[in-house]
Amino acid sequence: MKIATWNVNSIKVRLPHVLDWLAAHQPDVLCLQETKLEDANFPTAELATAGYQAQFSGQKTYNGVAILSRLAGTDTVMAIPGFTDVQKRVLATTIAGMRIVNIYVPNGQSVDSDKFQYKLAWLQALKTWLTEELTRHPKLALLGDFNIAPEERDVYDPQTWEGLVLFSQPEREAFRQLLRLGLTDSFRLFDQPEKSYSWWDYRMNAFRRNMGLRIDHILLSGALARPCTSCRIDAAPRKQERPSDHAPVVAEIGN
């Protein structure tokens, strides 16, 4: 199984990139974030032509998540149970015996904002839900835009970023609590290039200067981490015309 995550920053604008990437990499599952589109406008037909089923939970302008897959998903959930939220940030489904949980964690804006408190509450609710979800589904993958760089090596300039949103201690602690549920950061199971990131600001030529953060992740339960054979970030789409500011992350899991 090849599973992937990509914050596309508008599926409408990025559909050609997504179709190219699907054709080139042939993943079994691709989780998308920031589709920014109501469900009625989702490009189901174009993706079906490319051989992918789509499940999606979107809204106008903001947020929105989707799961593209070769095989159909079952037991789909579109919210964290018990956590009231008008923002479409969660999509979970079961594909080939694997629980796929696609998340778009709130950005948080700045650590002194209400949005930051929402982010922390959201992450707490996620943890509570995943605790149960893991008892039901031993083979679980948590993929998405976490909006958290977990370690210093995940930030191009950790001194500058210390205490700022995306790299503050409360966020990193929330990330560690997810790991404590028994999840593994699949990217760190393998040797990786120095200064590997998954997001670069559109401004300041940040990509060309590799001023990035690793905030998109694939976390795996033990039953998936053991057979995981690779995890990498594909920076190639970030080099294209009109790119998303995020790069896809891809993991391969053996039988």
Place this chain on the structure above:
DNA sequence: ATGGCGCGCGCAGCGCGA
């Protein structure tokens, strides 16, 4: 390091993202 980019909305310029 945060004005500088890109998106949606909607037709000017603002809110938001990270």
